[in-house]
Amino acid sequence: MNILFIYPKYPDTFWSFSNVLKFVRKKAAFPPLGLLTISSMLPKEWSKKLVDINVNELKNEDINWADMIFISGMIVQKDSIRDIIKKCNGKKIVGGGPVFTTGHEKFEGVDHFILNEAEITLPLFLKDLEEGKLKKIYTSEEKPDVTKTPIPDWNLIDFKDYSTMAIQYSRGCPFNCEFCDIIIMNGRVPRTKTPEQLMNELDSLKDAGYKGSIFIVDDNFIGNKKNVKEMLRRLIKWQKKNKHNFKFLTEASVNLADDEELLSLMSVANFDKVFLGFETPSNESLKECKKLQNVNKDLVAGVRKINQYGMQVMGGFIVGFDNDGEDIFDIQIKFIQEIGVVTAMVGVLTALPQTRLWYRLKAEERLLKDSTGGNTDGDLNFIPKMNKKKLMDGYSRLVNTIYSRKNYYERIDTFLKNYTPTSKSKASMDEFHAFISSLWRIGIISKARFYYWRLILKTSIFKIRSLPTAIELAIIGMHFEKVSRKI
Ligand code: SF4
Secondary structure (H helix, E strand, O other): OEEEEEEOOOOOOHHHOHHHHOOOOOOEOOOOHHHHHHHHHOOOOOEEEEEEOOOOOOOHHHHHHOOEEEEEOOHHHHHHHHHHHHHOOOOEEEEEOHHHHOOHHHOOOOOEEEOOOHHHHHHHHHHHHHOOOOOOEEOOOOOOOHHHOOOOOHHHOOHHHEOOEEEOOEEOOOOOOOOOOHHHHHOOOOEEOOHHHHHHHHHHHHHOOOOEEEEEOOOOOOOOHHHHHHHHHHHHHHHHHOOOOEEEEEEEOHHHHHOHHHHHHHHHOOEEEEEEEEEOOOHHHHHHOOOHHHOOOOHHHHHHHHHHOOOEEEEEEEEOOOOOOOOHHHHHHHHHHHHOOOOEEEEEOOOOOOOHHHHHHHHOOOEOOOOOOOOOOOOOOEOOOOOHHHHHHHHHHHHHHHOOHHHHHHHHHHHHHHOOOOOOOOOOHHHHHHHHHHHHHOOOOOOOHHHHHHHHHHHHHHOHHHHHHHHHHHHHHHHHHHHHHOO
16 A cells, blocks of 8 residues: 655744745754654555655655555645645545644545544544445544554654654643633643653654754643653653753743743753743733633743743734733733743734634624634634724734844843853754854845844853854744734
């Protein structure tokens, strides 16, 4: 059996990092971890091939080779998914992953859907395939034990194409934010892999020749603090033995800042970035969306503390809550500048399918259309309480203000003042290339050159160890500025 995995194209969003990739000579930011893991769950004797459209073109010869085509992706990739389905017309197509799990009925031309978590539903599909009685939909509410999840099939990708590898340690998050679809798919009881299992995954990456950044793509890395601490102790030993082969980034909830033991373990294990969902400084809006873990928290102090443990904080921010007044845009600008989160992903609230927000807005007859899934593209899929034009104009002003060169570089200053780099990894050739490339692209031909040189000089004199981070942020700033201009 010949299986072709196809990963759809990402549109140009804050998360695509498309304008950064040319600096580091890469084609995409992250590999399609879901498909690589599915590959390891299929019979060994089957032939498998992957076309990640963010990296390579989908050719007719690949489609003709395949007996079956597996597509996976997120809502934000749905336009590309429809193009792929059209192009593969006549072949047996199997769809799985988040986009199909929360909205398979919106896709025509897919023969079989393997929904929810594949550890449960894929074996059901394979059994029926063997018995020649395939059904249209395979689904289950059962949450699998991720300690049985196999190591991703790294053979399907070329590491050189990606700036960062991806692995998963846990699924699920104990919190209950109204707009979140992760807890709808993965549940509220965090399920973790064993420390040994994760070390085996790292060994597999190292043995395949990879070194560099790894994104631990968990819903909330610290969802089960006891287990994560145990795993981190093992990871520290692994890193020491392997000369700090990897540096890590992940996603967590803001209560990370309350736990110094956890911060210290992450820092020693060589975590250098963490994404946190701040959403809004308005307590009323936080209570509205049930992000109660952020209410009455000193988020500025929290970020400073994380920075002192050698981790840069990336953050998610949202406007468009029912409790947001017209002053929310200025409040958010002030908050983002003060907190010093340089890479701030600001979006308009969106109602993702099956979330509690989606059901509430539906009951209130305020839903307008499907979400694009790209919550930073300025799309609005519900009737807001605020006048729609004021919301969209305010959003555009907010994004363009925080990504003006002056404000962006001011945030880098705020961040660097509080940042104590602790990374033990040596700079890679790609990072060196990015630096050389930035000298020309930002230092000479870009309008940001004044800010760039001032940053380089100041950091070289006062905070030399932070220089690689400062250069990285200057490069990322080019991407964020370009994306924000489109909003
Ligand atoms: S903390 Fe993050 S992952 Fe957890 S429920 Fe809230 S938005 Fe979802």
